[in-house]
Amino acid sequence: MVDDPGTRRSVLEGGSAAESEPDRRKRQAMTEEQVAIIIGCDHAAVGLKNKIKALLQKRGIPVEDAGTNDAASVDYPDYGKQVASKVAAGDYQRGILLCGTGLGVSMVANRYPGVRAALCHDLFGAIMSRKHNNANILVLGGRVTGDILAAEIVTVWLETPFEGGRHQKRLDQFNQVG
Secondary structure (H helix, E strand, O other): OOOOHHHHHHOOOOOOOOOHHHHHHHHHHHHOOOOOOEEEHHHHHHHHHHEEEEEEHHOOEEEEOOOOOOOOOOOOOHHHHHHHHHHHHOOOOEEEEEOOHHHHHHHHHHHOEEEEEOOOEEEHHHOOOOOOOOOOOOEEOOOOOOOEEEOOOOOOHHHOOOOOOHHHHHHHHHHOOO
């Protein structure tokens, strides 16, 4: 990514540094699902959660905040369960979870049937989690992912469609596990 303050501003406002503004608008209009998202975190990721929540709201995406809302120590499984159970039940098509590293909440979330939580540390992982795995929960680490990168990851994750086809066959195999 180019280290340019103008680029950073556009990323935080929902753009992508790698494409022009008209291209971004066209792709956003074609691929972004304007469905409500549920977001939750533990104490280690409150700051990043709040920035992502603001980004989503700026894009016009309704957000349910499952907490936590301050830095007082809490147990990450409680928040992972809140988000994953609502995605698994179909109350929300997509969710975002955060904890210190993202590892804990991703482990919690992936225990729920129908949940495909993807811990993403870079843009390629976020894109592929949607294209090939149809990830319905994005997981980020508040202590390991910077604000600007997190905004870019959220943006591409929202805008990348599932390719279906041979990938759907593989996802269908998830239901045969266990």
